[in-house]
Amino acid sequence: MTETTTLEPFGARLRRAMDERGPLCVGIDPHASLLADWGLSDDIAGLERFTRTVVEALADRVAVLKPQSAFFERFGSRGIAVLEQAVADSREAGALVLMDAKRGDIGSTMAAYAATYLDPASPLFSDAVTVSPYLGYGSLRPALDLARESGTGVFVLALTSNPEGAEVQHAVRAGGASVAATMLEHLKAENADAAPMGSYGAVVGATLGDTLGAAGADLAINGPLLAPGIGAQGATPADLPRVFGAAVRDVVPNVSRGVLRHGPDVAALRASAARFAGEVRDAVDTAASR
Numbered sequence: 001m002t003e004t005t006t007l008e009p010f011g012a013r014l015r016r017a018m019d020e021r022g023p024l025c026v027g028i029d030p031h032a033s034l035l036a037d038w039g040l041s042d043d044i045a046g047l048e049r050f051t052r053t054v055v056e057a058l059a060d061r062v063a064v065l066k067p068q069s070a071f072f073e074r075f076g077s078r079g080i081a082v083l084e085q086a087v088a089d090s091r092e093a094g095a096l097v098l099m100d101a102k103r104g105d106i107g108s109t110m111a112a113y114a115a116t117y118l119d120p121a122s123p124l125f126s127d128a129v130t131v132s133p134y135l136g137y138g139s140l141r142p143a144l145d146l147a148r149e150s151g152t153g154v155f156v157l158a159l160t161s162n163p164e165g166a167e168v169q170h171a172v173r174a175g176g177a178s179v180a181a182t183m184l185e186h187l188k189a190e191n192a193d194a195a196p197m198g199s200y201g202a203v204v205g206a207t208l209g210d211t212l213g214a215a216g217a218d219l220a221i222n223g224p225l226l227a228p229g230i231g232a233q234g235a236t237p238a239d240l241p242r243v244f245g246a247a248v249r250d251v252v253p254n255v256s257r258g259v260l261r262h263g264p265d266v267a268a269l270r271a272s273a274a275r276f277a278g279e280v281r282d283a284v285d286t287a288a289s290r
């Protein structure tokens with residue numbers, strides 16, 4: 001692992017990136033419908049052009065880029081090659097790359113997923129990865145440990161932005177805490193003593209409005225809160241203080257289609273990302289001054 005000794009912990013790198021570039025994560029989600037809207041073919045050439053344009057437009061200015069692996073996997077090995085190039089080019093231009101892979105498996109297999117995204121020797125090495133805790137938080141241990149070793153991060157699905165998530169995530173365990181609250185407790189323990197912020201994040205949808213209380217969620221995990229749902233799913237930056245309360249400073253809002261729909265014009269993509277980042281910063285500053 002060549003980069004292990006040089007990479008600062010992900011949480012510190014993320015905090016600095018958000019301070020310097022603005023608190024925003026833009027998704028690289030090459031939906032077939034977006035390829036069509038951009039006048040591109042739904043094939044490897046279209047995928048490549050789309051991805052290159054987003055990276056060229058945004059990697060030197062947004063804090064985090066989040067490629068959605070599924071949109072690349074659907075093109076097979078050549079799609080993965082496009083993803084590899086996007087990860088390398090984005091990191092080279094200074095963006096942190098959060099690979100949206102939502103992996104989760106029994107521990108021994110989880111170790112292979114972890115190596116894929118969090119081992120610096122891997123062609124898909126990223127700054128962080130999204131994981132699903134459906135097999136139990138402990139099954140994620142190989143990824144949590146490798147992240148600590150390689151200075152990378154892990155984002156665990158806790159309260160997802162989709163309405164179906166509550167069926168599982170709000171379910172109350174024998175001890176009385178909801179599944180989501182239990183995940184947040186685990187992450188808080190993982191991030192203990194980290195400064196300025198831990199490297200273990202939770203995914204908490206920006207769309208959740210006032211429902212967080214129903215899940216008994218304590219968002220003070222000393223780690224980043226990835227908040228998808230702004231833009232196409234209906235949430236706005238102005239919603240963030242209401243949803244996240246005091247934890248709003250640790251929120252990394254994700255916008256995918258809300259920015260990407262402005263392409264393929266590079267200036268328009270940049271303007272849209274700058275607008276979202278500015279609106280998020282205003283919302284966070286206003287909440288802090290109250």
Ligand SMILES: O=C(O)c1cc(=O)[nH]c(=O)n1[C@@H]1O[C@H](COP(=O)(O)O)[C@@H](O)[C@H]1O
Pocket residue numbers: 027029068100130159160161162203204205228229230231232233254255256257258
């Ligand atoms: O982990 C995620 O990124 C994620 C979690 C979640 O709860 N909801 C959610 O929408 N996402 C992802 O965030 C992105 C949202 O895209 P837009 O709705 O186009 O902004 C997609 O790539 C989703 O897969």
